[in-house]
Amino acid sequence: MAEDLLQAENICVGYGRGDIVHGVDVSVSAGRIATIIGPNGAGKSTMIKAIAGVLMRREGSIRIDGQEIGGKPASEIARCGVAYVPQEANVFRQLTVTENLQMGSWIEPEEFDGRYEKVCALFPILKERGKVRAGNLSGGQRQMVAFGMALMVEPKVLLLDEPSAGLSPAMVEQMFDIIKQVNKTGIAVLMVEQNAMQALKISDHGYVMAAGQVAMSAPASELLDSSEVSELYLGTRQ
Amino acid sequence: MSGQLIINGIVNASLIAPPAIAFSLLFGILRFPNFAIGAYVTVGAFIAYALNVGAGMPLWVAGLGAMAGTAVVVWLSDVLVFKPMRGHTPVTLLVVSIALALIIEHVIRLFYGADVRGFDLPLERPIKFAGMRITGEQIDIIIMTIVIGIAIHLLLQYTRIGKAMRATADNEVLAEVRGINTSYVIAFTWLVCGALFGLTGVFAGLDLVIEPLVGWYLTIPIFAAAILGGIGSPYGAMLGSLLVGLAEELTVLVLPSSYKIGVGFVIIAVLLLIRPHGLLGQPEIKK
């Protein structure tokens, strides 16, 4: 079997004593979008944090392009081309918008100018409000800063934890459009979403997590058609 | 008369400002008030004393030595004491920092006793104008504090490491996720702050006296300045220092000067009641 761009196998991780995620496999290949859905407390965010290195996985292997990154600190994983956008506290509140974007290209500061133009083309507001402190922006604008900062990395893999959380319906639409657009440039996207319906619509593959394990893994279109999934996770959202 | 008090207040503020900036920077990382800052200042004063009077070096060399030496001591206090305990509750860490302050103070007593000392300096006549007086050393302190303030501003605003310091203080996890080696940045922050505490020790030796409690007497004004300016805001700390420095001196108009040390507390208490986030600070948004 060919190795995917991001390949995580048999991940066990948790906070402190007990594990929350018990032996989960997830993979995404270049240019694809995979979404993890599931009920609250299923371990979705925990899983994505383990891949980003924010939480140290207790067991399992995580590889980017065949290179093992499991057990490395988050700052080194970032240098392997992984950009993680946390759900909350995902901007530097005391720093200006432009400074936030500078932090995005921290690893390759010489690339800042070119990437800055690209990111601002996607989110013109970031240029307009460049001198404003990120903490003073509205929730939606902050989310754009967070997203823009991650794109400044020009990552191979984008890890998104609930990118639509706290956004107005119109903005959710826009956000998913942008994710799709970014993905077309060849970036692999792995996201966790409550907004399962819309997320699966733009995804290639879907994972359903429950109680710390993968309950289903199938192409996104199949999950959307599955009566079981729609009843359990999509029904209330339709 | 009050002109003299304002001069004294500015000198006082210049003494408080560098450690208040350092305290603010450290708070961004530690998230608890480190009560050992006064002890760090005392360390600086005694290293400078040992190099100046003990080893006979000129004061400026001794001062640089004190900055370097204090930076190392302060950094070691993180490596040995605070770093292994990161994640404990603020109160636990606060008690630890007080214990550390006691340890440092008494290690100094062990070697130097409780005697009051001073640097080996030629006596200079104070400069007099319009009935007010200021010593050459006090002018040096004011100038150096202004230089330090500008230098810290440039460091934080325009250098790569300075931006990393601000980012790490703001959101350590996110900084790490963006590829910043935060443990290196934190160590650097401790060293910078240590140098500032060391320098303050030298200032204190020049303007006050050198004794094991010299830093302790500065601790509360430093807290007051940092809280007044909004904890975690280095610029606020500078403004706060000016206000506390002036307030402490001007109370002499209404209260006996022996109550000076109480002024800081009163400022803190009143301020926390009316504006808990300080003058320039931003409210912490709790989820």
Add this chain to the structure above:
Amino acid sequence: MSAYLISMATFVGFFMILALALNLQWGMTGMVNFGIAGFYALGAYTSGLLSVKLGWPVGITIAMSCVTGLIAGGLVALLSMRLREDYLAIVTLGFGEIVRLIALNEDQITEGPRGLKIDARPFADMFDRETYPLVYLGLVALAVAVVFVIVECIRRSPMGRTLRAIREDDVVAEVLGKNVLRHRIQVFALGGAFMGLAGALYAHYVQNISPEVFMPMVAIFIWMSVIVGGAGNNWGLLLGAGVVMTILEGSRFMGDFIDFLDAEQLSAIRIIVIGVLLIAILRVRPRGLIPEPKFSFAAASTDQERQPSIENAK
């Protein structure tokens, strides 16, 4: 020698009262107090001055010390209602320092650094000089017992449960409908009253009080006692107070064996030992050597080593 032991036991008694009061405030309710020396001094000077200057009977002056401690505690708690615990630490420390400064500077009333001489002692005329120290020790022991019973009763009562809820999370307690502010003020005031009592007993025991006794360091000894004994655990901290006093006093005898250090250096070493032990204990057992009974999960939920994670920021 036995006179020395009796005197040491009496001092342990003062420590125990202070430690019980701190345990009520911090161990059981989670309110920080670094101004212990201030409440202690307030009690000592209230009783001392009322008896020296106004000639009030000792029983009444000691009661008045409790009242001033109560009022001061209530006022400080009122100040703290909107403050985070680390700010409360600074405010209480400030309170302690201001009390000390007043005692030091208003020397027309307090005699300042010369020290206030207090002749009055409870029941002094009923006993001879040999047995009196023992009687006083009994009196202090009685005070410890009374304070202990009160604090322990509170701990076991429904109010004790509410206090623990406040300690773990004010917001939750507030949502549950517990009047957090009222409880905080009550507890802090009561703790202040006990500290005032300890101060009064101290004043009439040593009969000469001066401001330098009431340095902030007193707070550290009491914190040490509570932390050694285990926060929230009243039995444990009685032991803790004894341990701290033994280290403080026991190291005096080191001087007999180590003759190259002078008295000042020995006293410095004592403090260093206390400080190092305090840090070591906090590092290994942040909730004390003897954890709080029946509530051991509190240790896990409030002070466990945390993973570096965004989850913790919530």
